[in-house]
Amino acid sequence: MEFPVKTGAPASQRTECAILPVFDDGRLLGATKELDTAARGLIKQLVRNGDASARLGATALIHRTQGTAATRWLLVGCGKAGDFNAKRFAAALGAAINALRGTGTKEAISYLGYAAPEAVPYQTARQTVEIARAALYRFDELKSRTDAAAKLARIGIGFPRGTDLADVRRGIKVGLAIANGSDLARDLGNRPPNVCTPSHLADTARQLAKKFPRMNVKVLTEVEMKRLGMGALLSVTQGAEEPARLIVLEYRGAGPKAAPIALCGKGVTFDTGGISLKPPPKMDEMKFDMCGAASVLGALAAIGELEPACNVVGVIPACENMPGGRATVPGDIVKSMSGQTIEIINTDAEGRLILCDAITYARRYKPRCLIDVATLTGACVVALGHVYTAVFSPDDKLAAELVAAGDRALDLAWRMPVHDEYGETLRSNFADVANSGTRDGGASVAANFLGRFTEGLRWAHLDIAGVAWRANANKGSTGRPVPLLVDFLLNSERQ
Ligand code: BES
Ligand code: MN
Ligand code: ZN
Numbered sequence: 001m002e003f004p005v006k007t008g009a010p011a012s013q014r015t016e017c018a019i020l021p022v023f024d025d026g027r028l029l030g031a032t033k034e035l036d037t038a039a040r041g042l043i044k045q046l047v048r049n050g051d052a053s054a055r056l057g058a059t060a061l062i063h064r065t066q067g068t069a070a071t072r073w074l075l076v077g078c079g080k081a082g083d084f085n086a087k088r089f090a091a092a093l094g095a096a097i098n099a100l101r102g103t104g105t106k107e108a109i110s111y112l113g114y115a116a117p118e119a120v121p122y123q124t125a126r127q128t129v130e131i132a133r134a135a136l137y138r139f140d141e142l143k144s145r146t147d148a149a150a151k152l153a154r155i156g157i158g159f160p161r162g163t164d165l166a167d168v169r170r171g172i173k174v175g176l177a178i179a180n181g182s183d184l185a186r187d188l189g190n191r192p193p194n195v196c197t198p199s200h201l202a203d204t205a206r207q208l209a210k211k212f213p214r215m216n217v218k219v220l221t222e223v224e225m226k227r228l229g230m231g232a233l234l235s236v237t238q239g240a241e242e243p244a245r246l247i248v249l250e251y252r253g254a255g256p257k258a259a260p261i262a263l264c265g266k267g268v269t270f271d272t273g274g275i276s277l278k279p280p281p282k283m284d285e286m287k288f289d290m291c292g293a294a295s296v297l298g299a300l301a302a303i304g305e306l307e308p309a310c311n312v313v314g315v316i317p318a319c320e321n322m323p324g325g326r327a328t329v330p331g332d333i334v335k336s337m338s339g340q341t342i343e344i345i346n347t348d349a350e351g352r353l354i355l356c357d358a359i360t361y362a363r364r365y366k367p368r369c370l371i372d373v374a375t376l377t378g379a380c381v382v383a384l385g386h387v388y389t390a391v392f393s394p395d396d397k398l399a400a401e402l403v404a405a406g407d408r409a410l411d412l413a414w415r416m417p418v419h420d421e422y423g424e425t426l427r428s429n430f431a432d433v434a435n436s437g438t439r440d441g442g443a444s445v446a447a448n449f450l451g452r453f454t455e456g457l458r459w460a461h462l463d464i465a466g467v468a469w470r471a472n473a474n475k476g477s478t479g480r481p482v483p484l485l486v487d488f489l490l491n492s493e494r495q
Contacts, residue, residue, distance in 0.1 A: 001132070001133060001136065001152075001153060001154070001155070002153065002154045002155075003125075003128065003129050003132075003154075003155055003156070003157055003172050003175075003176075004154065004156045004157070005125075005156070005157055005159065005165065005168055005169070005172070006109050006156040006157065006158045006159070007158075007159050007160070007161050007163065007165075009034065009161075010031035010034045010035055010068075010109075010111055010114065010158060011034050011035050011037070011038035011039075011067070011068045011069065012038075012068075012069050013069055013070065013109060013156075013158070014069045014070070015069070015070050015071070015107060015108060015109045015156065016070075016071050016072060016105050016106060016107045016108060017061075017070065017071065017072040017073070017074050017100060017103075017105050017107070017108040017109070018031070018035065018065075018068070018070035018072070018073050018074070018108070018109055018111060019074045019076060019093075019096045019100075019108055019109065019110040019111060019112060020032040020035060020043070020073055020074065020075055020076065020111050020112075021076055021078040021084075021092065021111065021112050021116065022043075022047055022052050022053070022054045022075050022076065022077055022078060023054055023078050023079070023080065023081040023084070024054040024078075024079055024080040024081065025080065025081060026044075026047060026048075026054075027081070028043060028044060028047075029081060029115065029116070029117075030111060030114045030115035030116060030160075031111035031114040031115070031158055032075075032111070035068050035070070035073065038067040038068045039065065039066055039067040039068055040067060042064065042066070042067070043073070043075065046060070046062065046075065047075075052075035052077075053077045054077045054078065054079065055077040055079070056077055056078060056079040056088055056091055056092060057076075057077060057091050057092060057094075057095035058076070058077035058095070059074055059075065059076050059077070059095055059096060059099040060074070060075045061073075061074050061099065061103065062074075062075060070109075072103075072105070074096055074099060074100060074108070076092050076093075076095060076096045076099075076112065077092070077095075078092045078112070078116075081117055082117070084116055084117055084118075085118070086123060086127065086410055087410065089112060089113060089116070089119070089124070089127060090127060090131050090410055092112055093110060093112050093127070093128060093131045093132065093135075094131055094134075094135050096110065096112070097131070097132050097135035097136060097152070097155075098135055100152055101135075101136070101152060105152055106151065106152060106153050106154065107152070107153065107154040107155075107156075108152065108154075108155055108156070109155070109156035109157070109158050110128055110132075110155055110156065110157055110158060111158040112124075112128075113125075113127075113128065113157070113158075113159075114158045114159060114160060115160050121159060121163050121164060121167045121168050121171065122167040122168065122170060122171040123171065124157065124159075124168075124171070125157055125167075125168045125169075125170075125171030125172045125175060126171035126172065126174050126175035126178075127175065127410065128155065128157050128175070129171075129172055129175030129176055129178075129179055130175045130178055130179050130182070130410075130483065132155050133175075133179035133182070133183065134179070134182065134479070136151070136152060137183060137186060139186065139187065139190040139476060141187075141191075142192070142195075157172075173306070174306065174486075174490070176305075177301075177302040177303075177305040177306045177486070178302050178409075178482060178483050178486050180301060180302060180305060181298035181299055181300075181301040181302030181305075181479075181482045181486060182298055182479030182480075182482045182483065183298075183479065184204075184294070184297060184298045184301050185291070185294040185295050185297065185298030185477065185479040185482050186294075186476070186477040186478070186479040187477075188200075188201065188204065188290065188291075188293075188294035188297065188298075188477075189287075189288050189290070189291045189294050189468065189469060189476075189477025189479075190476055190477050191287075192287060193269055193270035193287040193320075196269055196287070196290065197242050197269050197320075198242060198243065198244050198245040198267065198269055198318035198319050198320070199242075199243065199245060200269075201245065201247060201267055201269070201290065201293055201294075201297070201316060201318045202219045202245045202247050202318065204297055205217045205219070205247045205249045205297060205314075205316070206219070208249065208297065208300060208301055208304060209249065211304065212251070212301075212304030212305070214251055214252050214253055214304065214307065215249065215250065215251050215252075215300070215304050216249070216250045216252070217247070217248065217249050217250070218247075218248040218250075219245055219246070219247055219248070220245065220246035220247075220248070221243065221245070222234065222237070222243055222244050224246075225244070225246055225357075228337055228357075228361065229335065229336075229337045230246070230336070230337045230357040230360075230361070231334040231335040231336055231337070231357075232334055232335075232336040232337070232342055232353040232354070232356050232357045233246070233317050233319070233337075233353065233354045233357040233358070234334075235328045235332065235334040235344060235353060236268075236274070236319055236321055236328070236347075236350040236353050236354050237319035237320065237321075238324075238326055238327055238328050239274055239275070239321075239322040239323050239324035239326060239327025239328065240319060240320040240321070240322040240324070241322075242269075242319075242320050244317075244318060244319035244320075245316075245318045245319070246315070246316070246317055246318070246358065246361065247267070247293075247314070247315070247316040247318060248313065248314070248315055248316075248361075249296075249297070249300055249313070249314040249316070250311075250312075250313045250314075251300055251303050251304060251311065251312040251313070251314075252311055253303070253307055253308050253309050253310050253311060253312075253493075254309050254310050254311050258310065258311050259311070259365075259366055259367055259368040260310075260311035260312055260313045260365050260367050260368070261310065261311070261312050261313075261367060261368060261369055261370075261371070261489060261492060262312075262313050262314075262315060262362040262365055262367035262369070262370040262371070263296045263299065263300075263312065263313070263314045263315070263370075263371055263372075263373065263485065264292075264296070264314075264315045264316070264317075264355060264358045264359055264362055264370065264371070264372040264373070265290075265292035265293035265294070265295060265296030265297070265314065265315075265316045265372070265373045265374070266289070266290070266291075266292035266293060266317070266351045266354065266355055266372070266373065266374035266375060266376065267290045267292065267293030267294075267316045267317055267318030267319070267354075268286075268289040268290055268318075268319065268320065268321050268350060268351060268354065268375075269287070269289070269290045269318060269319070269320055270286055270287055270289065270320045270321065270322070271286040271289040271320075271321045271348070271350065271351075272286065272320075272321055272322055272323060273321065273323075273347065273348035274321045274322065274323050274327055274328060274347030274348060274350060275323050275327050275328065275329050275330065275347045276330060276346045276347040276348040277323055277348075278348060282471070285469065285471060285475075288375060288468055288469040288477060289321075289351070289375050290318065291375050291464060291468035291469065291477060292372070292373040292374040292375060292462075292464060292468075293316045293317075293318060294477070294479075295373050295464070295468070295479070295480070295481055295482050295485060296314040296316055296373060296485075297314065297316070298479060298482040298485075299314075299482050299485035299486050299489065300312065300314050302482065302486045303486065303489055306486075306490065308489065308490055308493040309493050310489065310492055310493045312489060313362065313365050313367065315358045315359075315361055315362045316358070317354035317355065317357065317358040319354060321347070321348075321350045323347075327347070328344055328347050329344075329347070330344060330345055330346060330347060331343070331344070331345075332344045333430060333431045334353075336353075336356050336357055336360065336453070337356075337357045337360040337361065338356065338357075338360045338453050340356075340432040340433060340452065340453070341431040341432045341433075342356075342431055342432065342433055342434070342435050343428040343430050343431035343433070343434045343435070344434075344435050345428075345434045345435055345436040346435065346436040348436075349435045349436040349446070351374050351375070351376045351446075352376065352435060352446055352449045352450055353435055355372050355374060355450060356449070356450060356452075356453040358372075359372065359450065359453045359454060359457075359459075360453055363457070367457070368458065369395075369398055369457070369458035369459065369460070370454065370457050370458070370459045370460075371402070371459070371460045371461075371462060371485075371488075372450065372459075372460075372461050372462065373462045373464060373481065373485070374461070374462070374463060374464065374465075375463075375464055375465045375468050376443070376446050376461075376463045376465055377442045377443045377446050377463060377465055378442070378465065379439065379441070379442030379443045379445075379446075380442075380443035380463040380465045380466055381465050381466040383416070383443055384414060384416075384466050385466055386466045386467055386470070387412060387466070387467070388412045388413055388414035388466075388467070389406065389411070389412065389413040389414070389462050389463070389464050389466075389467050389480065389481050389484065390413070390414060390416045390443055390462065390463040390464075390466075391403060391413045391414065391415045391416060391460060391461075391462060392415075392416050392417075392418050392443075392444065392447035392460065392461040392462075392463070393415075393418065393459060393460035393461065394418050394451070394459075395458050395459070395460065398458055398459075398460050399415045399460060400415075401488060401491070402460055402462070402484070402488060403415055404491075405484050405485075405487040405488035405491060406481070406484040406487075408487050408491075409483035409484050409486070409487040410483065411480055411481050411482075411483035411484040411487075413462070413481070413484060416443060416444060416447070416463075417444055418444065418447055418448065418451065419444070419448075420448070422441055422444040422445050422447070422448040423437075423445070423448040423449070423451075423452075424437070425437030425438045425445065426445065426448065426449055433449065433452060435449065443463050443465075446463070447461050447463070462481060462484075464480060464481055467480045467481065468480060
């Protein structure tokens with residue numbers, strides 16, 4: 001997929017398809033206006049006749065393009081001009097790509113950000129790349145027959161003459177890196193659990209370390225984890241035949257003295273619930289329970305490509321959660337690497353058990369902050385649905401930075417409450433803490449559990465249970481929150 005920059009006059013630009021915005025008030029703006037003039041008012045007429053709608057996301061493919069050098073026009077509804085913002089731009093472009101996918105078009109030029117109200121060239125370029133790549137993403141590596149139809153391979157991005165092209169090129173570069181990282185995260189999430197095992201995640205990390213000169217990888221086995229005292233992590237993998245791994249992927253973009261940002265990603269490659277077995281409906285979706293790990297690998301892949309001047313370390317606990325004759329049972333008490341003992345009330349609350357040991361391990365890097373990413377609770381899906389990633393942090397500044405990164409990256413996040421009282425029901429009569437409490441406020445209860453292992457750290461927890469994948473007909477991994485994480489890491493470079 002290529003994204004050439006086009007600054008020629010839109011009406012004389014040769015292309016198989018010019019993607020043109022149409023706004024509500026009937027006034028034609030930007031490139032649409034220029035093409036309309038060249039075509040002697042034809043676009044205005046199409047809009048007036050109702051052949052093209054200004055409703056956000058509506059599309060009309062037009063072949064009568066006389067007077068312009070485009071073979072086709074795709075008129076895309078963009079709503080009210082005054083309301084056109086980054087989010088609406090994303091919706092309009094996504095609709096345009098989907099409309100073109102069904103045609104034979106191999107190449108097009110998007111003018112959706114061309115002189116659009118308040119468009120920032122860097123954002124237009126970056127978002128065009130990310131949105132187009134997401135819309136064209138398919139997971140077909142395990143289909144015997146793939147769609148052989150000609151694919152959209154080139155999307156030009158149109159800008160008015162005089163636009164700062166350095167900004168545009170930087171936007172394309174960042175967009176491509178984020179799209180590549182998101183594709184990696186999507187692929188890992190979509191791969192079936194008999195392919196995407198803990199060892200597969202480890203192999204993926206090894207490939208990244210091989211590909212990027214500033215990256216190093218270490219993969220710990222169960223024997224090594226046992227030596228480190230990771231009793232919580234090991235209790236989760238106990239019922240599984242597939243061996244667990246602790247993956248440590250280091251990116252070195254700054255000097256050895258610069259404290260790294262630590263990212264911990266939950267890598268449960270299949271969550272049956274263990275002895276606290278989940279009910280059958282939708283259990284296949286628990287192959288996505290490694291999407292936190294996938295997003296950390298995806299973010300590091302993007303960082304490897306962009307080479308910012310900061311240090312990052314990814315720590316990924318990876319295992320399966322299976323029932324079995326030797327599996328952990330409710331009531332078992334295990335000792336975490338931190339020294340705290342944990343009574344396992346529910347073996348389905350396994351994410352926090354592997355994360356607490358990963359967090360303790362990450363302390364050896366003395367990170368300037370630690371962010372864990374996990375498909376942690378069903379309660380989070382109830383609270384926020386599939387729109388926002390949940391951000392939990394006692395640190396106001398860190399929480400605000402993550403929310404701001406999500407806003408910039410169009411990968412939304414919403415702050416959720418942390419409070420000691422959420423830990424009341426994690427009290428145990430037999431151990432330091434229980435792994436499960438009330439279902440009420442369950443996402444905050446889980447965050448409270450993790451918080452017990454973060455003393456002295458600047459820490460935030462991202463619960464991505466609602467956003468990491470789509471269910472139903474369009475089932476598949478979204479690659480979120482790779483854009484948020486990369487934006488956060490790039491921004492940290494400046495601080
Ligand atoms: N991986 C699940 C969380 C999950 C469930 C994410 C459904 C997305 C959709 C996690 O391991 C889990 O099972 N959590 C339990 C915790 C409970 C036992 C305290 C949950 O949310 O029910
Ligand atoms: Mn579970
Ligand atoms: Zn889980």
